[in-house]
Amino acid sequence: MEHGGHRDGFAAKLGMWLFLFTEILLFGGLFLLYAVYLRRYPAEFAMGGRQLDWMLGTANSVILLTSSLCAAMGVTALQRDESRRAVGLLCATILCAAGFLAIKYFEWSAKIGHGVYPGSERLKSGPAGESIFFSLYYMTTGIHGLHVIIGAGLLAWISVRVGFGKIPADNLILLENGTLYWHLVDLVWIFIFPLYYLVL
Amino acid sequence: MDKAATAQNSFWNDTGRSGLTAWIFSTDHKRIGLLYLYSTTGFFLAGVILGLILRIELMAPGRTIMDPRTYNALFTLHGVTMIFLFILPGFPGAFGNLVMPIQIGASDVAFPRLNLLSWWLYMAGALIALSSLFTGGGPPDTGWTFYVPFSTRTGTNVTLAVFGVFVIGFSAILTGMNFITTIHRLRAKGMTWGRLPLFTWSLYATAWVQILATPILAITLLLVMAERLLGTGLFDPGRGGDPLMYQHLFWIYSHPAVYIMILPAMGAISDIIPVFSRKPVFGYKMIAFSSVAIAAAGSLVWGHHMFTSGMSDRAVLVFSLLTFIVAIPSAIKVFNWVSTLYKGSISLEAPMLFALSFILLFSIGGLAGLILGAAATDVHVHDTQFVVGHFHYVMFGGTGFAFFAAMHYWLPKFFGRRYREKPAIIAWGLMFTGFNILYFSMKILGMRGMPRRYYDYLPEFADLNLAATVGSWILALGVAMMFVNLVSGLLRGEPFTGNPWGGATLEWSVATPPPTENFAEEPVVTHGPYDFTAAGRR
Numbered sequence: 001m002e003h004g005g006h007r008d009g010f011a012a013k014l015g016m017w018l019f020l021f022t023e024i025l026l027f028g029g030l031f032l033l034y035a036v037y038l039r040r041y042p043a044e045f046a047m048g049g050r051q052l053d054w055m056l057g058t059a060n061s062v063i064l065l066t067s068s069l070c071a072a073m074g075v076t077a078l079q080r081d082e083s084r085r086a087v088g089l090l091c092a093t094i095l096c097a098a099g100f101l102a103i104k105y106f107e108w109s110a111k112i113g114h115g116v117y118p119g120s121e122r123l124k125s126g127p128a129g130e131s132i133f134f135s136l137y138y139m140t141t142g143i144h145g146l147h148v149i150i151g152a153g154l155l156a157w158i159s160v161r162v163g164f165g166k167i168p169a170d171n172l173i174l175l176e177n178g179t180l181y182w183h184l185v186d187l188v189w190i191f192i193f194p195l196y197y198l199v200l
Numbered sequence: 201m202d203k204a205a206t207a208q209n210s211f212w213n214d215t216g217r218s219g220l221t222a223w224i225f226s227t228d229h230k231r232i233g234l235l236y237l238y239s240t241t242g243f244f245l246a247g248v249i250l251g252l253i254l255r256i257e258l259m260a261p262g263r264t265i266m267d268p269r270t271y272n273a274l275f276t277l278h279g280v281t282m283i284f285l286f287i288l289p290g291f292p293g294a295f296g297n298l299v300m301p302i303q304i305g306a307s308d309v310a311f312p313r314l315n316l317l318s319w320w321l322y323m324a325g326a327l328i329a330l331s332s333l334f335t336g337g338g339p340p341d342t343g344w345t346f347y348v349p350f351s352t353r354t355g356t357n358v359t360l361a362v363f364g365v366f367v368i369g370f371s372a373i374l375t376g377m378n379f380i381t382t383i384h385r386l387r388a389k390g391m392t393w394g395r396l397p398l399f400t401w402s403l404y405a406t407a408w409v410q411i412l413a414t415p416i417l418a419i420t421l422l423l424v425m426a427e428r429l430l431g432t433g434l435f436d437p438g439r440g441g442d443p444l445m446y447q448h449l450f451w452i453y454s455h456p457a458v459y460i461m462i463l464p465a466m467g468a469i470s471d472i473i474p475v476f477s478r479k480p481v482f483g484y485k486m487i488a489f490s491s492v493a494i495a496a497a498g499s500l501v502w503g504h505h506m507f508t509s510g511m512s513d514r515a516v517l518v519f520s521l522l523t524f525i526v527a528i529p530s531a532i533k534v535f536n537w538v539s540t541l542y543k544g545s546i547s548l549e550a551p552m553l554f555a556l557s558f559i560l561l562f563s564i565g566g567l568a569g570l571i572l573g574a575a576a577t578d579v580h581v582h583d584t585q586f587v588v589g590h591f592h593y594v595m596f597g598g599t600g601f602a603f604f605a606a607m608h609y610w611l612p613k614f615f616g617r618r619y620r621e622k623p624a625i626i627a628w629g630l631m632f633t634g635f636n637i638l639y640f641s642m643k644i645l646g647m648r649g650m651p652r653r654y655y656d657y658l659p660e661f662a663d664l665n666l667a668a669t670v671g672s673w674i675l676a677l678g679v680a681m682m683f684v685n686l687v688s689g690l691l692r693g694e695p696f697t698g699n700p701w702g703g704a705t706l707e708w709s710v711a712t713p714p715p716t717e718n719f720a721e722e723p724v725v726t727h728g729p730y731d732f733t734a735a736g737r738r
Contacts, residue, residue, distance in 0.1 A: 011384075022411055027419075028415070128439055132441060139426060
């Protein structure tokens with residue numbers, strides 16, 4: 001019972017952009033808390049930031065930027081009707097996502113191994129600002145990691161559709177929207193990375 | 201179009217699926233609108249019953265029918281039901297879906313399947329929230345605001361209730377982006393922004409608030425859940441967190457949410473008043489502009505909920521000033537409605553009675569809002585029954601009465617049958633009387649110092665509390681009468697055909713009930729939404 005049957009790619013893209021605004025605002029709440037608590041606990045935030053491994057953070061930034069490049073090249077490939085190459089590039093994107101999550105996993109488990117996690121005894125006995133810092137760190141990177149998983153799943157589904165020829169070269173809107181979402185995931189990380197790993 | 205053909209084409213006779221699945225899997229905006237109408241009004245009636253029970257408890261000092269714990273759980277449930285299950289999704293979900301696509305000359309919304317998903321998410325969220333009553337530590341007792349630190353420490357099942365609200369927020373975001381895209385992309389030829397009906401304008405402004413404010417609620421609720429499940433301590437002063445930050449984040453969403461509730465109501469009133477005054481709306485541009493202005497300014501005033509929470513004096517001053525600024529676009533609307541009435545040929549039928557009482561009740565509630573918005577007077581009445589009276593005047597007297605006006609105005613068009621006029625007017629009279637007895641008593645009680653959400657009170661408050669409870673019975677009688685009259689009329693009443701009230705917006709130009717595709721051929725709009733002369737010539 002689908003009516004109004006004509007496809008409106010512009011509308012679909014407008015809708016996606018509106019949805020991306022909401023995602024930015026979702027993370028905005030966390031950045032707001034970061035700003036307020038940074039002002040209140042500058043020394044403890046600096047102490048917490050030093051405990052994060054900037055090498056791993058940098059590696060993850062490079063991985064995500066590469067994945068975004070692959071996703072964008074995937075769109076161009078399909079525009080040129082090279083669907084095999086598009087699928088390959090999308091798979092590369094998903095592989096990058098897996099790499100990002102693997103590094104995140106080792107980062108988190110090392111921290112948790114040291115007794116640094118929300119509600120841990122070590123954080124409870126330490127200075128309050130440090131506990132706040134790591135709670136925010138886990139919430140922010142956790143919710144971002146969730147977005148990485150959702151985005152990778154979305155791209156996997158889309159690449160299957162591309163592989164089966166369900167997305168024609170003249171109607172890319174699903175692929176474009178999927179990659180738009182992926183770029184957002186990347187963009188949010190570009191703000192998380194300096195705030196937690198570099199500036200403190 | 202002859203009558204048999206009309207019935208054939210009607211969206212009620214849409215073939216394809218049958219039975220219940222023809223509704224809950226339909227992507228037709230009219231069917232989704234009716235799904236929203238049934239579910240939101242169902243929850244509204246449940247909320248009314250909860251309110252009645254609360255009023256019986258408060259009828260006399262001390263214990264009347266329940267213990268304090270039950271009382272806490274019931275006022276929480278009353279608030280959550282009314283706000284998240286009725287008033288937020290009600291107008292956009294029910295009348296936005298039913299009317300807006302037709303008003304702009306479209307055959308459906310931009311994303312029909314997403315629209316259906318919105319309703320499903322809403323129902324899923326409602327069920328999750330309601331299941332919190334019977335699972336875990338029992339019904340939440342925090343009030344609908346879920347204030348920390350109590351909400352992170354109470355043993356009741358706050359986590360599940362909060363998750364339900366989170367899911368409902370998702371539904372609101374999807375509706376918002378659907379409506380914005382629809383209004384941008386699917387307007388018929390000739391439907392310029394200057395010819396957009398004011399109800400659609402108000403939905404447009406509402407949709408922006410839904411998109412920009414709801415994500416903040418989402419993250420806030422996620423943080424409350426993390427606080428309860430993981431012990432993050434972000435709002436726990438004992439661990440370096442700040443409960444005030446919760447209040448900020450919560451009201452950054454929840455104050456704009458007040459405008460999600462009231463803006464579409466104002467839009468419906470702006471459509472109804474010209475029709476029953478037989479006169480073009482006064483100040484079309486200013487009413488449209490003021491919707492957007494309210495949406496914008498309303499996003500910057502959240503701090504006025506926190507004057508006594510321990511903000512700096514400077515912040516209090518700024519938020520107080522901004523609050524007064526929101527009063528300007530609201531007053532613009534009221535003055536324009538009154539000017540539309542001036543020298544109009546007013547016909548006092550049911551939709552108009554509800555619309556007129558909306559103006560009065562909303563003005564009383566709105567002016568009381570200024571008393572709360574001024575820091576000095578707020579300190580006196582903060583967290584008293586005055587606040588309860590105030591927001592019931594704007595939310596129930598405002599949005600609620602506008603919703604009833606919209607039901608009497610638009611539903612006959614979609615059902616093809618009409619309610620009886622006389623019972624509708626008697627029901628209105630009962631509701632208006634009961635409403636004022638109930639909530640004006642609360643305002644006086646608050647002025648005299650009775651706090652809100654308290655189970656017990658001093659003997660000197662007994663008389664007015666008794667009056668309020670009696671008022672609640674009159675009000676509930678009116679509500680019951682209205683619904684009985686509407687349901688029996690819309691199902692079995694006299695046929696409703698054509699355009700008996702002479703509306704000039706597009707929904708009155710299509711067949712009754714509207715066909716599945718809304719318009720037989722794509723409409724071309726040649727006149728404004730309140731140009732009754734041009735509409736009559738056609």
